[in-house]
Amino acid sequence: MGGYKKKKEYGNSQLALTWMKLKDNKFAFISFWLVIAVILVAIFAPLLAPYDYAAQDYNNIMVPLSLEHPFGTDQFGRDILSRIIYGTRYTIIIGFGTMTGSCIVGVFLGLLAAYYPKLDNPIMRFLDIFANIPDMALLMCLVTILGTNMKNLLICLILYYIPGFARISRAKVLTLRNEEFVEASIALGASDARILTKHILPNALSPLIVRFTMSTGGSILEAAALSFIGLGIQPPEPEWGLMISQGRQFLSTYWYYSIIPGLCIVFLTFILNFLGDGLRDALDPRLNY
């Protein structure tokens, strides 16, 4: 709890204040560094992985946990540890790529809807249709149309997450639109684009950041789920959900094959959720927006 009493609360930027509060929350702070570590693992996968993720070695099929193969090998003799390390790349790209894409589109639509009352109804009603369809149903429907590969999986998930971002940014902008500083900049003759990007958007950021972190975990789960039922990333790529699915037939004998990728998903989603919780507390003390 200490820290903030010694330092002055004023005179710091929003960013510095958030950072200080995040530091006070131990679990969230640890989670933050763990997320950074996972991203680094994804970037430096070729250096960290002990074996080539696609190299098949038929002399070492289904090796149990050992020193040479810490997580064992699969039915083609591929090292599971290396596949998991390479799998972080897919997971990180899907998680953050989806969120970045849908955040940009969603916020754009949300800003338009909130700032131009004429566009409000058409945009939001159209997005409501998307939001009405349950997640797996919508995703399966989109996969039917687009086909199964990495790019299409990203597109599907981006489309799925757009309404959430649009709704949050719209709600926030609607309250900001009537603030005095917006009125002041209208009086000064600023253009709409300038008001939206320079005055409104920076003030609407905090709920978006929280949503971004929380939904990253969600999108990782959805992507793994789609890969698991065969509609996402296709073999032989080392994606975690796909690895669980492949390990399923060996569940009774080689349990570690599907447990380990599952634990990785749980771990990554868990720290992302913790970080999201911490960020929410740090960004908004009153917890309501």
Place this chain on the structure above:
Amino acid sequence: MALALLATIVFLFTLMEFVPGDPALVVLGEGATEENIAAIHKELGLDDPYLVRLGRYLGDLLQGDMGTSYKTRQPIAPAFFSRLPLSMIIAFWGVLVGTILGVLAGIISAVKQYSIFDRVLTVISLFGASAPSFWLAMMFVLIFSVKLGWLPATGSYSFKHWILPVVTIGLQCSASITRMTRSSMLEVIRQDYIRTARAKGQTEIRVIISHALRNAFIPILTQIGSNINGYLGGTVLVESVFAIPGIGNYVLDGVKTMDTPVVLSGIVFICLMCSFVTFFIDMAYAFIDPRIKATYGFGVKKKKKAAVATAKTTEGGEG
């Protein structure tokens, strides 16, 4: 609601227009002759303009005809409805188990905030929200079917087969409900009327149940509703792990074989059920919150209604 549903159906129908490939090839398989393809086009009415087909689809849907599968050439409705009860049973019991567990855990962690219970339950619920349901299902299979041999791993013939799928969905579902109950209860529990209830000597359990929980229940109910909606379409993961022939697997097979009528009608029906659930949840608000009831005028006499309306305006809207 009806309009939103219609818009959703039209939207889905339009989306399905963009499915690549010729449906006739799905019907006939590879190596079909030109004549056969033309005959199928005529039979299915694929050459008609978009609006005509949309109109025909909506008309058929109103009469309970969900179309014909491309693969099996059988009507979809009987196949779909024979699989529906199983999915409904699992989703319903799963959400019920999840609600009971979630609300209990949420109350405990809100009442004993920052205690060891609270921390443990928070970590468990975060874990439940972070674990993929199919993986959780496989872990249950590993423990209870493979290692201990207590319960069957796959199939859907008896009560015993339903336990693992229901527990899987229940645990996953309880995670979000626990979190919602906790935060909602924490907001309510500091209110003045809770202090008043305690001051007048009400027993602690009644304070929590009938004063705090009832006031905190609206957001929890919303969360339950969104969970039901999610699981109506989302049991596909659990169904595929436990090899349950439910609607999720039916639609999934449709997706894999490019059987667009199956996918379209399946998802349209799931959306239909979701709108009903949303409707009933909205109705249930009125039973929990008398203020909402008053605005709709259930069982309130006309005189009182006016009084309530004025009281509301002075009160400053609903809480």
